[in-house]
Amino acid sequence: MPRRRAPRGLVGGVNSPVRAFRHVGAEPLLLETAKGVIVTDRNGRRLTDFIMGWGAIILGHNPAPVVRALRERTRRGVLLGLTHQGEFELASRIIRAVPSVQQVRFTVSGSEACLIAARLARAHTKREKILLFDGCYHGHGDSLIVGHSAGLPRALESQVATVPFNHLERLEDVLRREGEHIAAILVEPVPANMGVVLPAEGFLRQLRELTRRYGIVLIFDEVVTGFRLGRAGAQGYFGVTPDLTTFGKIIGGGLPIGAVGGPERLMSLLAPEGPVYHGGTFAGHPLSMAAGCAVLDLLEAEPPYAALQRRLARLQKGLEQAAARAGVPLRVSAIGSMATAFFSSRARFAEWANALRRAGILVPPSPFEAMFLSSAHRDSDIDRLISATAQSLRTMAGQP
Numbered sequence: 176m177p178r179r180r181a182p183r184g185l186v187g188g189v190n191s192p193v194r195a196f197r198h199v200g201a202e203p204l205l206l207e208t209a210k211g212v213i214v215t216d217r218n219g220r221r222l223t224d225f226i227m228g229w230g231a232i233i234l235g236h237n238p239a240p241v242v243r244a245l246r247e248r249t250r251r252g253v254l255l256g257l258t259h260q261g262e263f264e265l266a267s268r269i270i271r272a273v274p275s276v277q278q279v280r281f282t283v284s285g286s287e288a289c290l291i292a293a294r295l296a297r298a299h300t301k302r303e304k305i306l307l308f309d310g311c312y313h314g315h316g317d318s319l320i321v322g323h324s325a326g327l328p329r330a331l332e333s334q335v336a337t338v339p340f341n342h343l344e345r346l347e348d349v350l351r352r353e354g355e356h357i358a359a360i361l362v363e364p365v366p367a368n369m370g371v372v373l374p375a376e377g378f379l380r381q382l383r384e385l386t387r388r389y390g391i392v393l394i395f396d397e398v399v400t401g402f403r404l405g406r407a408g409a410q411g412y413f414g415v416t417p418d419l420t421t422f423g424k425i426i427g428g429g430l431p432i433g434a435v436g437g438p439e440r441l442m443s444l445l446a447p448e449g450p451v452y453h454g455g456t457f458a459g460h461p462l463s464m465a466a467g468c469a470v471l472d473l474l475e476a477e478p479p480y481a482a483l484q485r486r487l488a489r490l491q492k493g494l495e496q497a498a499a500r501a502g503v504p505l506r507v508s509a510i511g512s513m514a515t516a517f518f519s520s521r522a523r524f525a526e527w528a529n530a531l532r533r534a535g536i537l538v539p540p541s542p543f544e545a546m547f548l549s550s551a552h553r554d555s556d557i558d559r560l561i562s563a564t565a566q567s568l569r570t571m572a573g574q575p
């Protein structure tokens with residue numbers, strides 16, 4: 176079928192490339208509403224959502240306490256322009272949950288938070304180079320997408336080193352050669368942007384040890400894992416303490432947010448205390464603070480993590496059994512409340528994602544993204560995903 180032209184006015188019909196559905200050869204989907212686990216499109220068609228705001232939503236869409244908090248904040252003023260109590264309140268909730276964080280600086284996106292963290296590391300170490308892992312994503316700051324975008328200064332290439340995730344030998348090689356020039360190692364402790372990939376046993380601990388040895392700032396990008404793998408994030412889950420942490424997604428309760436957190440000795444390098452500049456008209460936005468506080472309070476009062484993990488195990492087992500029955504190779508990588516189904520080819524992934532969408536189930540339209548569960552998902556939602564998958568795999572295998 177010829178590709179329909181994307182609606183004019185937005186480049187590619189979207190504001191973020193993955194929403195264009197090009198990985199699965201489909202058209203962008205236009206959504207209208209979201210409540211609980213259900214999103215509806217322009218025609219009123221209901222889909223069970225496993226994208227969940229790309230991980231920003233953990234309690235289901237629009238939980239009543241978040242809506243109440245937003246209504247109340249709106250009534251009292253949407254934008255105040257100066258500091259307000261909500262900023263201290265959200266910061267104190269993060270500090271209470273994540274022991275490595277003594278101070279917080281809020282930004283408007285996770286991208287911005289990662290940039291500031293790298294800047295802090297450079298200022299602290301007086302070194303320039305940043306070490307990243309292939310396949311990890313830290314937003315679209317210039318030095319954090321070297322090799323993945325046009326329009327970047329060539330000079331940046333010499334300021335970024337990249338090694339494969341989970342590959343200690345390659346990392347040690349690079350550190351032996353240039354460890355003394357590296358300001359920061361920035362890592363997603365559980366990568367979610369090449370599909371979900373689990374860190375090898377001891378990998379994060381080794382990272383901690385090596386960064387200490389070479390005087391490198393270890394930054395955990397917990398934009399996805401923060402408050403998802405538990406209230407203390409991946410660092411709590413694996414018991415490894417970074418120097419700086421970046422947050423985003425869940426801490427904004429569905430509104431735009433990012434944050435950098437760490438010990439005062441590093442955070443106080445930020446303006447106005449120190450020489451590292453960061454500021455923003457919308458930094459610490461009152462609505463994001465209000466929604467974030469409402470979500471973090473619910474996560475503290477009734478931690479959903481054990482239930483999420485049980486549901487994820489049901490999903491993982493169900494998908495793998497369906498694949499084994501159909502004789503289609505499929506591996507499901509899963510942790511906490513996030514998972515990726517790895518097929519043997521992109522074509523098979525696309526066939527699966529498109530079949531699910533036709534059956535009223537929305538999974539990320541890219542093999543490099545994670546499915547996310549929320550506490551609003553029920554076993555019946557998981558079972559529908561499994562049975563629609565079983566049907567699609569039988570079709571793939573040429574079975575009736």
Ligand SMILES: Cc1ncc(COP(=O)(O)O)c(C=O)c1O
Nearest residue numbers: 284285286312313314398399423
């Ligand atoms: C691990 C990670 N870091 C940073 C970002 C960037 O966050 P934002 O999209 O809020 O700029 C993302 C976005 O998906 C992410 O997954």
